[in-house]
Amino acid sequence: MDFTVILQAGIASGTVLLFATIGELFSERAGVLNLGVEGMMLIGAMSAFSTTIATGNPWLGVLVAMLFAGLISQIHAFIVITLQADQVVSGLSLTFLGAGISLVLGEGLSKAGTVALLPDFSIPLLTLIPIIGKIFFTNQSVLVYVGYLLVPLSWYYINRTRPGLHLRAVGEYPSAADALGINVFRMRYFYVFVGGMLAGLAGATISLAVSPGWFSELTTGGQGWIAIGLVIFAQWDPFRAAVGAYAFGALRRLILDIQGPLVLLGFANPFYYNPYLGFFLQMLPYLFTVVVLVIGSREAMRKRIGAPAALGNPYVRGERGK
Amino acid sequence: MTEQISSTEQKLIVEMRGIVKRFPGVLANDHVDFKLLHGEIHGLLGENGAGKSTLMNVLAGLYRQEAGTILVNGAPKIFSSPRDAINAGIGMVHQHFMLVPSQTVTENVLLGLDEPRFIMNLPEYDSKIAALGEEFGLKVDPRAKVWQLSVGEQQRVEILKMLYRGVDVLIMDEPTAVLAPQEIEGLFDTLRAMIAQGKSVIFISHKLQEVSAIADRVSVLRKGVATASGVASKGVSRQELARLMVGRDIIFALDKKHCQPGDVVLDVRDIYAENDKGLPALRGLSLNVRAGEIVGVAGVAGNGQSELSQVISGMRQCKQGQVLLGGDTVSNHSTLFGIQHGMAYVPEDRNHVGSAPNLSITDNIIMKKYRKSPILKNGLLDMKAATKLANELKQAYDIIVPNVSTRVRLLSGGNLQRVILAREISGLPSFMVAVQPTRGLDVGAIEGVHRLLLTQREAGAAVLLVSEELEELLSLCDRVYVIYEGKIMGEIMIKGEGQDEALVDTIGQMMTGTPLDQIQKEGVVANG
Numbered sequence: 131m132d133f134t135v136i137l138q139a140g141i142a143s144g145t146v147l148l149f150a151t152i153g154e155l156f157s158e159r160a161g162v163l164n165l166g167v168e169g170m171m172l173i174g175a176m177s178a179f180s181t182t183i184a185t186g187n188p189w190l191g192v193l194v195a196m197l198f199a200g201l202i203s204q205i206h207a208f209i210v211i212t213l214q215a216d217q218v219v220s221g222l223s224l225t226f227l228g229a230g231i232s233l234v235l236g237e238g239l240s241k242a243g244t245v246a247l248l249p250d251f252s253i254p255l256l257t258l259i260p261i262i263g264k265i266f267f268t269n270q271s272v273l274v275y276v277g278y279l280l281v282p283l284s285w286y287y288i289n290r291t292r293p294g295l296h297l298r299a300v301g302e303y304p305s306a307a308d309a310l311g312i313n314v315f316r317m318r319y320f321y322v323f324v325g326g327m328l329a330g331l332a333g334a335t336i337s338l339a340v341s342p343g344w345f346s347e348l349t350t351g352g353q354g355w356i357a358i359g360l361v362i363f364a365q366w367d368p369f370r371a372a373v374g375a376y377a378f379g380a381l382r383r384l385i386l387d388i389q390g391p392l393v394l395l396g397f398a399n400p401f402y403y404n405p406y407l408g409f410f411l412q413m414l415p416y417l418f419t420v421v422v423l424v425i426g427s428r429e430a431m432r433k434r435i436g437a438p439a440a441l442g443n444p445y446v447r448g449e450r451g452k
Numbered sequence: 453m454t455e456q457i458s459s460t461e462q463k464l465i466v467e468m469r470g471i472v473k474r475f476p477g478v479l480a481n482d483h484v485d486f487k488l489l490h491g492e493i494h495g496l497l498g499e500n501g502a503g504k505s506t507l508m509n510v511l512a513g514l515y516r517q518e519a520g521t522i523l524v525n526g527a528p529k530i531f532s533s534p535r536d537a538i539n540a541g542i543g544m545v546h547q548h549f550m551l552v553p554s555q556t557v558t559e560n561v562l563l564g565l566d567e568p569r570f571i572m573n574l575p576e577y578d579s580k581i582a583a584l585g586e587e588f589g590l591k592v593d594p595r596a597k598v599w600q601l602s603v604g605e606q607q608r609v610e611i612l613k614m615l616y617r618g619v620d621v622l623i624m625d626e627p628t629a630v631l632a633p634q635e636i637e638g639l640f641d642t643l644r645a646m647i648a649q650g651k652s653v654i655f656i657s658h659k660l661q662e663v664s665a666i667a668d669r670v671s672v673l674r675k676g677v678a679t680a681s682g683v684a685s686k687g688v689s690r691q692e693l694a695r696l697m698v699g700r701d702i703i704f705a706l707d708k709k710h711c712q713p714g715d716v717v718l719d720v721r722d723i724y725a726e727n728d729k730g731l732p733a734l735r736g737l738s739l740n741v742r743a744g745e746i747v748g749v750a751g752v753a754g755n756g757q758s759e760l761s762q763v764i765s766g767m768r769q770c771k772q773g774q775v776l777l778g779g780d781t782v783s784n785h786s787t788l789f790g791i792q793h794g795m796a797y798v799p800e801d802r803n804h805v806g807s808a809p810n811l812s813i814t815d816n817i818i819m820k821k822y823r824k825s826p827i828l829k830n831g832l833l834d835m836k837a838a839t840k841l842a843n844e845l846k847q848a849y850d851i852i853v854p855n856v857s858t859r860v861r862l863l864s865g866g867n868l869q870r871v872i873l874a875r876e877i878s879g880l881p882s883f884m885v886a887v888q889p890t891r892g893l894d895v896g897a898i899e900g901v902h903r904l905l906l907t908q909r910e911a912g913a914a915v916l917l918v919s920e921e922l923e924e925l926l927s928l929c930d931r932v933y934v935i936y937e938g939k940i941m942g943e944i945m946i947k948g949e950g951q952d953e954a955l956v957d958t959i960g961q962m963m964t965g966t967p968l969d970q971i972q973k974e975g976v977v978a979n980g
Contacts, residue, residue: 290571290572290574291570291571291572292562292565292568292569292570292571292572293570295555295559295562295563295572296563296564298552298554298555299552299555299563302552302553302554302555303550303551303552303553305550306550306551306552306560306563307552307563307564309514309534309546309550310534310535310550310563310564310565310613311533311534311535311538311564312563312564429728430728430730433728433729433730434729434730436554439553439554
């Protein structure tokens with residue numbers, strides 16, 4: 131096994147998680163928990179693939195995926211921002227809705243054959259850096275490079291710009307923002323939309339770059355849930371989100387690849403001979419997600435890890451204090 | 453040009469005419485007129501619920517009036533948001549601060565502004581804001597995160613926010629409620645500095661002596677009606693203002709009988725505890741309360757008072773040390789354990805911790821009694837006995853409601869507090885901890901709560917009273933501990949009637965972090 135190859139593939143696979151995690155991070159920073167990431171990713175993956183089949187243009191596929199998933203996210207936004215319903219319940223329903231829509235519209239897509247994919251390329255000079263060059267900058271999809279740019283840009287936007295300041299205020303203390311003339315409702319709609327678009331992009335990254343094709347709900351395989359866990363793990367910081375996303379991407383690849391060879395480190399490979407061990411390994415990322423979600427839902431712990439203070443609470447004008 | 457501006461020549465800057473504002477079931481403002489002159493500090497007096505904040509929220513653009521007009525510099529204005537009011541030069545500092553705790557001072561000041569457009573060059577704004585603070589005597593580090601600041605500093609940030617937006621009229625809603633005496637002096641200096649620069653201030657308060665001290669003119673509201681508008685504060689006595697506020701004379705002195713304290717009932721020994729964020733809130737705190745005395749805990753909000761009362765009542769674990777009640781360790785046990793050892797607890801948050809809002813008065817009353825006869829009969833609740841008990845307590849504690857099946861969330865603050873006190877006191881506790889028991893109550897209800905606490909003392913119970921109202925502590929307590937950052941700065945005996953200026957000054961210094969022995973040492977040096 132060549133570890134640089136695994137890591138190289140891991141980065142690509144981590145890019146999916148990265149987009150979904152950063153998207154959810156924006157939504158949560160504005161105070162809206164959206165558990166529908168998985169559903170929006172499925173919408174994105176399906177519409178990207180299907181648009182590309184129809185038009186032959188994968189870029190158009192990416193665009194449609196982002197818009198469609200963004201549109202779906204606005205259902206959640208309407209329910210929790212305008213109607214002030216419970217964010218957990220609405221988010222869960224969105225997962226089912228997204229899965230349902232993508233399964234219906236994606237019917238027959240899995241037999242559609244090959245399509246034009248997004249281009250892979252290497253970055254000159256940077257590929258020459260030992261190991262790093264091979265892992266990060268050689269034969270990666272264009273979306274992987276977009277991911278590299280998205281991380282620092284997101285951080286800068288959130289922490290060093292005026293709209294970012296407003297975003298943080300809306301998620302921390304919406305009545306303070308409202309008192310100074312910031313439209314809390316509009317801001318929340320907007321960032322839920324951003325979250326939806328990035329989830330759609332994550333879906334498109336799967337179906338047009340990382341593992342091309344449409345395999346119904348197995349396309350995303352629960353990665354949306356891992357992304358939600360990663361947001362908590364990242365403590366709502368884009369750089370930490372990137373570390374988590376790439377680490378999990380690499381882990382996913384490693385778990386897949388470790389089951390291949392007959393001999394591992396000079397011993398008979400137990401993961402090859404006993405597939406149940408492999409299943410056990412595949413379970414680990416989801417186990418992590420469960421643990422992180424449990425930790426992240428404890429009120430005291432949330433304060434300690436710096437969750438946006440208004441996360442999960444609908445904003446009602448005229449309610450005083452906290 | 454010295455002293456030539458007499459009050460008749462002063463220009464009218466804000467005029468409110470016939471303001472009407474209704475809330476479901478309440479007429480908060482009933483055709484109120486209000487006039488603010490250029491360059492004055494205008495005191496707006498009234499009891500809680502008199503409609504002061506409502507009137508000012510209308511002026512600040514947060515509420516929309518149902519009738520009446522607002523004129524600014526003679527021109528009629530309609531404010532549909534606080535932003536409109538700020539653009540017209542009117543800004544308000546609310547009682548609950550509107551600050552984002554995780555952001556820096558500068559970020560909070562810049563929030564909601566159009567400038568900077570996109571990229572924020574924070575260091576540049578840091579120095580701008582520091583300069584502005586310098587000008588008005590508002591010392592605060594622009595780079596500090598708001599959660600790191602004391603309440604007094606946070607208030608300065610709120611004022612800076614408004615000054616940075618260039619307001620001419622600043623409305624301060626109960627600004628002194630959260631401040632230590634020295635900080636109040638600082639705030640008054642700032643307000644005077646603003647007047648000197650040609651700004652005007654509206655000072656909302658229910659504290660008579662403060663309004664007399666700072667305001668040029670006073671308006672009084674009672675039950676939504678203006679009972680005085682724009683009288684010069686020099687020409688009116690405290691008693692007169694009190695009558696305008698309450699509609700009857702209030703007695704300022706409480707009838708406090710002499711009590712001989714007995715044995716130590718509550719003994720808090722060197723406790724350490726953390727707050728919800730996992731930061732140290734109590735650091736080696738010790739105190740004791742004896743039978744038949746009321747002991748106060750004074751301090752600026754957020755110095756560990758809440759955590760202290762929670763550790764005592766069993767609602768929070770302590771890391772080190774112990775709490776003894778009548779000789780038994782009650783800390784790090786269940787709350788039930790404390791109750792069984794004679795503990796009564798009147799928590800800070802009477803709506804969520806002190807009561808179950810959606811349950812009836814009866815249900816709330818029996819919460820500590822349902823394990824025993826007569827409420828418990830054959831393993832079931834005897835609702836007849838419970839209703840009977842609730843009705844008795846309703847009589848005894850003067851709870852004004854049609855019947856005891858009323859849900860407690862519908863009660864006024866005063867009535868709700870009486871329900872809680874009825875439940876706690878009727879259990880005949882040997883010790884009671886009461887946290888801010890009079891916060892948000894009107895004068896009549898406060899008097900009632902005070903009398904109940906004194907009755908407890910006379911009955912030989914030990915009472916620990918945590919309060920931010922220094923006046924309340926001085927009039928009720930036999931001893932007062934001053935808490936600062938989770939430590940006791942010292943203990944003061946309250947001897948007789950009346951407030952001693954020097955005493956208040958000493959407590960004030962302790963509230964801002966100077967230990968008592970240090971004050972005494974310096975006092976000796978200064979005197980000698």
